[in-house]
Amino acid sequence: MKRLLAALLCAAGFAAAPAAPAQTLIQHAPGRQVLSLNGRWNYIIDPYENGFYDYRRMAFDQSKTGKGGYYDNAKPSSRQEPELIEYDFDQSAGLMVPGDWNSQDPKLLYYEGTIWYKKSFSLKPAAGKRYFLYFGAINYEAHIYLNGKKLGMHKGGFTPIQYDITSQLNATGDNFVVVKADNTRHAEEVPTINTDWWNYGGITRDVFVAEAPETFVVDYKVQLAKNDPTRLAGYVQLDGPAKANQAVTLNIAEAGIKQTLKTDADGRATFSLPAKKLKLWSPQSPKLYAVRLSSGADAVTDNIGFRTIQTKGQDILLNGKSIFMRGISMHDENPLIPGRARGEGDLRMLLTWAKELGCNYVRLAHYPHNEAMLKLADEMGLLVWAEVPVYWTIAWENPATYQNAEAQLSDLISMGKNRASVVVWSVGNETPLGDPRLKFMTSLVTKARSLDDTRLIAAALELHRTPDNVVHVDDALGESLDLTSFNEYAGWYWGGSPSEITKYTFDIKYNKPVVISEFGGDALAGYHGDAETRWSEEYQEALYVNQLKMLSTIKGLRGMTPWILADFRATRRQHPVYQNGFNRKGLISSTGVKKKAFYVLQDYYRQMATKYDGK
Structure with missing residues (x-):
């Protein structure tokens, strides 16, 4: 209620609303x-x-x-x-x-x-x-x-x-x-x-x-300073009756880093330390260090990796090196045992499938996933796009709705700020154009940057097509973001059959890295036909072949997360033969069968790994 009252009293706009x-x-x-x-x-x-x-x-x-x-x-x-x-x-x-x-x-x-x-x-x-x-x-x-x-x-x-x-x-x-x-x-x-x-x-x-x-380490951020692989920066926050003017020790024994800090009146100690001996985390070498934070009777140890992520023109630089983000989207759902993923076994299975596909990157759509998923991504060497459920048509002009979205974004960033795998905070997906939406979304971008300036900020932008077969990406929200990301469904929801996909070209307003956040089409595993037979594995296979040809013409293409790793339950999907309550865009079926398109994307990712990683 305090957040709602503060928002209702705020006349200057969403971003200015004081939060309790x-x-x-x-x-x-x-x-x-x-x-x-x-x-x-x-x-x-x-x-x-x-x-x-x-x-x-x-x-x-x-x-x-x-x-x-x-x-x-x-x-x-x-x-x-x-x-x-x-x-x-x-x-x-x-x-x-x-x-x-x-x-x-x-x-x-x-x-x-x-x-x-x-x-x-x-x-x-x-x-x-x-x-x-x-x-x-x-x-x-x-x-x-x-x-x-x-x-x-x-x-x-x-x-x-x-x-x-x-x-x-x-x-x-x-x-x-x-x-x-x-x-x-x-x-x-x-x-x-x-x-x-x-x-x-x-x-x-x-x-x-x-x-x-009674007094303990409640919060901390231990990461590399923005774009600086030689310096460790962050803070340690104590909570309790004796939090002020306390000694806090940061110890990364393997890297020879040990520093004792002193908390201020609010129980916080900030630091900025040389870190030249740290081996940087990457998908090829997901190095994690045991980071121990102690104060008085309390000590906590967390396994943390260190890396930098930034953009330069149309490049994405991980640890200063240009990368191609070979990704896949996924839901927090086990297709083999219907329902939400229940624990580490379910989560590890999903990420293992992504690794088998050739991914170095996953988009955890369309809401915050389990904290354990982020830790597994750290361990397994997968970059992460993490997202809040600002999805489709939100109540853009309701202050309480904005405060809710901001609170969820803040909790997501709090949960993931020490995970090296997380390189993108996404503030939304497929939100329709309009001034109230732009105000809402740019306020979220500002909030995200205020909480964490070391990661990229993105969203799945809107696009539109013109009769000359040009796909235009000029959503004004793109001005505020680090990546140009958008969902396009040529060959499924628009654009004719798979063979017609390659007629499209792109007019992209922003000189930023392009990461395609979604494309795809449905296929019922085991249903076969020719490349023009909708719902067949062959149709999905041809769609992927021609999508990859079309997208490869984009000069600034630096990654993608096709929709989606595995079939998932969706109430909207009512066709009694092909869907039966499932979205069938998965590359893996609800029984764990890999569809033909899985191997198309796997082969493409092998080529991109050779080009960017020398594999």
Whole structure:
């Protein structure tokens, strides 16, 4: 509400809206000592939200007593004087967490609304310790309660949620957490009502309680200074009662770097150090260093890589060397076991497929992906385009919508700022032209640059075609960005058959590197015909052959992420024979079969690797 009020009071524009300070997300939270709350949670389906509102539609948690909602986890007090309680978590069915509800129960496949989750756990708080309840993601609006008391509400289906629960834990060690998860779509939310992916509901990423000393390292950024491979720059932030004027030690033993810093009154210590001995991270050599940060009773170790990324004219320079970004787009979804990716095994499989394709780069569309995905990309040597779900037609003139988008962008950057793999922050996808949209999007660009000036900023721009078969890229948003990126679907949504694709040429306004963010077409794996038979593997194969010919004529082409690595669920895709609820543009089917187009792109990427990497 504070963010909304601040936005409504702001008359000078989105960028000038003062934001209320948010609780700092714990950097590398899974690396702390944690109590996992993954596993079976009891659940109650609540489409009328009976567990949240009374019959007058008044929220129970806003009443004088704060009682009456399902979050009470109530039981009748006795058999002689029973209370009327019309729910019982302990007798209810279970859902596995992490995991969406749609793929775990057939009756929930299309469900949009409220589901209540409850988990009991044992944790007896120790003196001198602090405890944080951490959710990797809940889609979309989450109300979170501990031991019957509300911790807070969070909007955004793909960013972490964190609460300090030290004072709310029961001294006996018996605790329970209740979550109201609601994946209902709304026009003013981010994303908005209309998307082209499945609206998976529920607690979709890891849940745990992280333990820390009373004063601890809550946040840090340890990266190379902007465009300077010889200097390490960043900060360390302490949180707690003794955060001011404290010694903080940065130690990268393998590189011979050790420096003791002193925090200021706000608990922050900034640094800029020589770093000439660091071996730089790259897809060919994804070197990671154990970086240890310590202060008093606290220490945290994170595996971090170091590299520079910049543009020069129409070149993208990684560590000062021109590269071609051989990429693929992907969703946070396991096609083999329907539903959101549930853990490292699912994520590693997706990135292994990308590596087999010949990629050095992945676009994690169209929302923030699991933090574990970024760490795997670091380890496996894959560059990353990371994105927020400002997608299609957002409520551009609603200040609360902007504040929501900015908060999600800030959380994404916080989550990924120490990952060498992340080289692009994307502020949106296929957003329609107009002044309100331009104001909204350029404000996000400004925010991203204020949070991180060491990475490239991009978005999938709009384009238009003229009768002379020219594709024009002159979206005014492109002025603010580092890359010229756009989605084009010649041969599928426009432009005739695959054989007609090569008639198109491009008129691109900006003298910047061109990275094609999407192209492609659907194919049902195992369905065969000739190159003119829509939905066949041969059609998709011919489309890729001719797309690559057409795109290779673009002088500044420096990368691409075709749409998409694997088939994925999408409610919009209704054809009962070829789609059946799936977008079939994947190069790999929903059963793991590689389609013919996979090998076309793989061969092209081998050629580009030889040209740019000498392989």
